[in-house]
Amino acid sequence: MTPDDREQIGRGVRAIVDDPTLTYRQRVQALAIAAENVLDSPKVSPECAAALEERVICDMYEGAAPYRPRYTLPDYDLALRQGSRFLELDPPRTFDDATTFLLAMYANVPSITGYPVWFGDLDRLLEPFAADLDDDELHQRLRRFWVLLDRLFPDAFAHANLGPADGRVVRAALAVHREVRQVVPNLTLRVDPAITPDDLVLDAMRTVAAVAQPHLVNHPLLVRDLGERYGVVSCYNSLPVAGGAHTLVRLNLAAAARHHTGPAARFTADTLAWYVELAAELMEARIRHLVDDAGFFDHSWLVREGLLSLDRFTAMFGVVGLAECVGHLLDLDGRPGRYGHDDHADELAHEIVRSLSMMVEDRPMPYCEATDGHALLHSQAGLESDVGVTAGTRIPVGSEPPLYRHLQTVAPNHAFFPSGVSDIVRLDDTVAHNLQAAVDIAKGSMSLGMRDVTFELAGGEFVRITGYLARRSDIAQVIDGEPDTVRHSSSTLAAGSFVHAHLDDRTAQRVRSHELDAGARR
Amino acid sequence: MSSTRALVADAIPASCVDGPGNRYVLFLQGCSFDCLACHNPQTICTRSTPSTRWASIEQILHEVVAAAPFLSGVTVSGGEATLQWRFVLELFERLREHDATRRLSRLVDSNGDADPAVWDALTPAMEGAMIDLKALDAEVHRFLTARGNERVLASLRHLDELDRLTEVRLLVVPGVNDSADQLARTAEWLLHLHTVPPVKVLAFRHAGTRGVARRLREATDDDVERAVATLAATGLVAQSCSS
Numbered sequence: 001m002t003p004d005d006r007e008q009i010g011r012g013v014r015a016i017v018d019d020p021t022l023t024y025r026q027r028v029q030a031l032a033i034a035a036e037n038v039l040d041s042p043k044v045s046p047e048c049a050a051a052l053e054e055r056v057i058c059d060m061y062e063g064a065a066p067y068r069p070r071y072t073l074p075d076y077d078l079a080l081r082q083g084s085r086f087l088e089l090d091p092p093r094t095f096d097d098a099t100t101f102l103l104a105m106y107a108n109v110p111s112i113t114g115y116p117v118w119f120g121d122l123d124r125l126l127e128p129f130a131a132d133l134d135d136d137e138l139h140q141r142l143r144r145f146w147v148l149l150d151r152l153f154p155d156a157f158a159h160a161n162l163g164p165a166d167g168r169v170v171r172a173a174l175a176v177h178r179e180v181r182q183v184v185p186n187l188t189l190r191v192d193p194a195i196t197p198d199d200l201v202l203d204a205m206r207t208v209a210a211v212a213q214p215h216l217v218n219h220p221l222l223v224r225d226l227g228e229r230y231g232v233v234s235c236y237n238s239l240p241v242a243g244g245a246h247t248l249v250r251l252n253l254a255a256a257a258r259h260h261t262g263p264a265a266r267f268t269a270d271t272l273a274w275y276v277e278l279a280a281e282l283m284e285a286r287i288r289h290l291v292d293d294a295g296f297f298d299h300s301w302l303v304r305e306g307l308l309s310l311d312r313f314t315a316m317f318g319v320v321g322l323a324e325c326v327g328h329l330l331d332l333d334g335r336p337g338r339y340g341h342d343d344h345a346d347e348l349a350h351e352i353v354r355s356l357s358m359m360v361e362d363r364p365m366p367y368c369e370a371t372d373g374h375a376l377l378h379s380q381a382g383l384e385s386d387v388g389v390t391a392g393t394r395i396p397v398g399s400e401p402p403l404y405r406h407l408q409t410v411a412p413n414h415a416f417f418p419s420g421v422s423d424i425v426r427l428d429d430t431v432a433h434n435l436q437a438a439v440d441i442a443k444g445s446m447s448l449g450m451r452d453v454t455f456e457l458a459g460g461e462f463v464r465i466t467g468y469l470a471r472r473s474d475i476a477q478v479i480d481g482e483p484d485t486v487r488h489s490s491s492t493l494a495a496g497s498f499v500h501a502h503l504d505d506r507t508a509q510r511v512r513s514h515e516l517d518a519g520a521r522r
Numbered sequence: 523m524s525s526t527r528a529l530v531a532d533a534i535p536a537s538c539v540d541g542p543g544n545r546y547v548l549f550l551q552g553c554s555f556d557c558l559a560c561h562n563p564q565t566i567c568t569r570s571t572p573s574t575r576w577a578s579i580e581q582i583l584h585e586v587v588a589a590a591p592f593l594s595g596v597t598v599s600g601g602e603a604t605l606q607w608r609f610v611l612e613l614f615e616r617l618r619e620h621d622a623t624r625r626l627s628r629l630v631d632s633n634g635d636a637d638p639a640v641w642d643a644l645t646p647a648m649e650g651a652m653i654d655l656k657a658l659d660a661e662v663h664r665f666l667t668a669r670g671n672e673r674v675l676a677s678l679r680h681l682d683e684l685d686r687l688t689e690v691r692l693l694v695v696p697g698v699n700d701s702a703d704q705l706a707r708t709a710e711w712l713l714h715l716h717t718v719p720p721v722k723v724l725a726f727r728h729a730g731t732r733g734v735a736r737r738l739r740e741a742t743d744d745d746v747e748r749a750v751a752t753l754a755a756t757g758l759v760a761q762s763c764s765s
């Protein structure tokens with residue numbers, strides 16, 4: 001290390017130590033990353049390093065020396081059945097035992113955020129323990145548990161799953177979620193038209209109207225891609241249970257397109273294939289470091305107790321900037337068009353996604369046995385520092401076309417993103433008075449093949465950032481730089497995204513109302 | 523191919539305020555009333571105007587089919603939907619036959635100024651009608667619509683008999699049709715039906731109306747809540763449009 005390096009590292013550490021807006025925990029987390037980054041990153045080719053330096057490909061700033069998987073989904077169900085030697089806990093017998101057990105586990109689950117990214121299928125896990133409780137007791141206990149999830153794990157990427165079956169716990173959970181108005185847990189309801197009653201989806205929409213949660217996922221489609229044992233974690237990332245994702249590397253399609261010369265028709269074969277390989281190289285190097293060098297799977301208690309296993313892991317191949325990529329390529333061809341507005345732009349977008357999917361599936365990836373030895377494509381929702389590049393395969397914020405066109409443009413992409421894709425639809429508030437309309441739109445979206453349906457109501461206190469939520473009031477506090485007030489580490493990121501990605505400009509889809517504003521027609 | 527065409531004022535592929543769930547709404551041009559409070563007065567004229575279009579059954583069917591995965595149903599409104607009831611009937615029949623649209627509910631949104639025979643004709647193909655009752659008192663009705671309300675009341679009774687009265691809508695025009703006494707009598711009248719319909723209370727607003735409507739006062743939230751309370755006190759299921 002040169003004295004210059006030392007000085008630069010010192011300045012970085014100093015900035016963290018001196019940052020008044022960070023809470024104690026956020027500071028410790030930032031210092032850990034700074035320390036990790038003193039090390040050299042896993043070795044890659046000069047071409048790969050250059051693409052990384054230029055951020056055409058990106059390691060998501062995960063850190064230079066991966067020592068825990070990015071996302072882990074411990075098998076909580078097994079843990080509750082067998083107890084844990086590491087935690088010195090017997091299998092729980094009562095509801096309180098079960099929630100205590102889970103909280104103890106969460107506190108010991110590694111992930112990229114420093115907090116668990118998955119709380120498990122909470123209704124399925126807790127339903128057997130709820131049998132002895134009356135509705136009121138269940139509600140009170142679940143509410144205390146919910147409050148602890150938020151206060152102990154103040155990170156909006158911490159995600160709980162519900163459904164697809166109806167039950168007392170899922171109903172209570174939605175009711176509690178409306179009541180406590182927290183951004184933790186991030187929440188997903190699995191919807192299976194054959195199992196999930198309409199009335200449960202309606203209850204979910206009531207919750208969306210109050211607190212912009214939950215996401216809905218298309219359960220049959222996820223089961224097709226990942227099997228019954230999957231979880232939705234972090235933003236909306238779907239991964240195998242008892243496993244997870246070693247890492248997420250992403251490719252900025254917009255930046256890749258800017259390196260392309262020649263006709264758009266040659267983009268995938270020439271430029272895209274080149275960058276896909278560089279991203280895969282980066283991914284491979286990081287996975288090998290995690291598994292072979294840092295030896296996570298040799299020493300983790302979760303592996304020892306059978307709650308995680310290497311053969312249930314995969315890796316996520318993220319993409320962003322499809323909209324800008326398409327726009328740029330069409331400009332090169334002299335036939336301008338906008339994704340979401342022009343059919344030829346949509347066609348090109350869908351073709352790029354299809355090609356990407358094939359390339360990622362054809363590229364062998366070590367330690368991804370859970371998914372046939374390759375990574376899973378992911379429509380990545382963005383980093384707080386992203387400027388001028390639209391999240392994943394979304395239509396740019398503020399230029400969303402009318403509702404059906406929006407959904408019909410993005411729906412064909414969803415089949416190709418087994419580890420997650422989300423398009424946020426902001427609905428006009430009036431839909432709050434007729435939530436069945438939101439149910440209709442959600443079910444229609446799924447029938448078109450959408451994997452995830454995420455609604456947001458215009459003007460609410462809760463804002464969907466990438467896939468997680470933040471409260472407007474917290475964002476304002478971060479922007480104002482108020483010291484030690486904002487508990488959620490995710491809210492700090494949210495403030496960045498909110499400003500950089502102009503999220504407040506999202507077009508509110510009018511599920512149109514004339515009467516509410518303007519009186520009756522007659 | 524059907525040769526039936528309709529004069530259309532507008533069509534909205536996604537509406538959450540024209541019946542239950544998300545609906546495709548077809549606004550037919552032309553109305554038999556001339557309401558002071560009409561907020562879409564351009565739809566009253568029964569002839570084609572620059573803002574209208576002639577549409578075939580096939581065209582509308584095509585639009586509904588495209589939106590069908592996202593819909594609970596289809597509502598035909600206006601203007602006054604029943605002035606072009608032959609088209610409505612044929613459209614509903616076609617919607618009922620088509621695989622993509624069969625499951626959709628088919629509603630008519632009407633001012634009630636229709637012949638009973640029209641409802642008889644529509645009944646086999648329609649789930650129900652949402653009827654606007656401008657006022658129970660004939661003179662008040664005449665003041666508001668320039669027409670009497672005998673046919674409206676007859677429609678309400680007849681639809682009730684046909685089991686097709688989905689909803690009754692009351693537009694509150696403060697000081698005109700919302701006295702406690704009028705509302706109480708309206709409630710009593712509705713309570714005498716076989717199947718008492720739910721009532722939706724709407725607020726009169728100036729937006730969209732003609733100059734003459736400025737003579738009328740806009741309804742405040744309080745006006746609407748008071749009307750809802752008065753109606754609900756009688757045992758009716760009454761709701762303001764925004765709740």
Ligand code: SF4
Nearest residue numbers: 521522553557560633
């Ligand atoms: S019945 Fe309706 S469309 Fe006809 S004039 Fe009255 S408000 Fe206007």
